[in-house]
Amino acid sequence: MANVSVSALPTPTAVPAPTPIPLRQILPWAIFGAVLAVVLLYFVGAEQGVTSVFSGESVHEFVHDGRHLLGFPCH
Ligand SMILES: [Zn+2]
Numbered sequence: 001m002a003n004v005s006v007s008a009l010p011t012p013t014a015v016p017a018p019t020p021i022p023l024r025q026i027l028p029w030a031i032f033g034a035v036l037a038v039v040l041l042y043f044v045g046a047e048q049g050v051t052s053v054f055s056g057e058s059v060h061e062f063v064h065d066g067r068h069l070l071g072f073p074c075h
Contacts (some may be wrong), residue, residue, distance in 0.1 A: 045072045
């Protein structure tokens, strides 16, 4: 077993705290994420019957477990 001395270890250096990101830079990404979340929620919750965008049951079946997980009425 090798005997490692403490002095061979690198000394810790102080890392400056990151500067906060300005709200002006975060806002477009927050809006983009919110729009994506609403679109995803639409496809999980309302993509069937009269409100369906795509015909058929493929989208409904793809997100079927998500519907039950989030408590949307299904069957
Ligand atoms: Zn179901």
